[in-house]
């Protein structure tokens with residue numbers, strides 16, 4: 001459990017400390033590579049000093065309770081693996097396609113149901129969304145750089161994201177527009 005959360009955290013922040021007498025091979029490896037700090041002992045009150053966020057994931061409910069109490073006293077964000085209501089947030093099941101991020105939560109009803117719903121969405125939102133959103137990003141940047149009139153710019157920005165313009169195909173690969181095609185589209189669609 002702790003290993004899964006650490007992998008998610010390391011994707012965004014390099015400052016992770018694991019406090020636990022034992023660690024999985026993957027966590028030991030991260031420690032050896034300097035990607036996280038492993039403190040090989042049991043949790044002790046005071047360990048949360050200076051922390052921004054804590055994950056209480058010990059296999060002992062009493063330990064998780066103590067961690068959540070210290071987090072509350074210090075005003076630190078906490079996720080409590082076996083007792084979600086003692087924490088301040090829970091984890092969604094996450095689907096990423098480049099710039100697209102879809103988070104599914106059942107609000108604690110059933111984590112595996114969240115996973116099943118996420119898997120269903122994987123079919124509707126395929127890898128073509130990565131290229132589509134990169135292209136949309138580029139297109140919006142070009143509109144912002146080239147159209148100085150704010151009303152005209154707003155209309156174009158809205159239009160760029162609407163159906164039938166630069167959209168991912170329902171099947172097959174996405175074909176991005178060239179800068180020349182985008183320029184042409186801006187000229188053709190600009191209203192005074």
Ligand SMILES: C[C@@]1(CC(=O)O)c2cc3[nH]c(cc4nc(cc5[nH]c(cc(n2)[C@H]1CCC(=O)O)[C@@](C)(CC(=O)O)[C@@H]5CCC(=O)O)C(CC(=O)O)=C4CCC(=O)O)c(CCC(=O)O)c3CC(=O)O
Nearest residue numbers: 081082084090091092093105106107108109110111114115
């Ligand atoms: C409340 C929450 C708090 C939180 O962790 O933030 C929570 C709580 C608990 N999970 C438990 C069990 C399992 N959780 C998973 C998996 C996931 N759990 C995740 C989230 C959440 N789990 C939050 C609610 C999210 C929501 O409701 O939508 C996911 C979505 C995201 C993630 O963890 O990153 C990730 C799937 C990721 C994916 O694949 O997409 C598996 C399957 C597995 O491990 O393979 C099992 C074993 C099967 C089973 O028990 O159903 C238990 C019982 C523990 C026990 O009694 O031993 C509790 C405690 C309780 O329910 O009170």
Ligand SMILES: NC(=O)C1=CN([C@@H]2O[C@H](COP(=O)(O)OP(=O)(O)OC[C@H]3O[C@@H](n4cnc5c(N)ncnc54)[C@H](O)[C@@H]3O)[C@@H](O)[C@H]2O)C=CC1
Nearest residue numbers: 001002019020021022023042043057058059060063081082
């Ligand atoms: N939220 C979720 O998605 C899930 C939550 N769980 C819950 O998460 C908890 C952990 O589950 P697993 O990772 O499967 O257990 P695990 O037994 O694999 O790992 C527990 C870890 O806690 C450490 N630990 C025990 N006492 C400690 C202490 N006093 N101080 C510091 N570390 C201590 C152990 O050394 C071990 O490394 C359980 O409470 C379980 O109910 C389990 C599965 C999924």
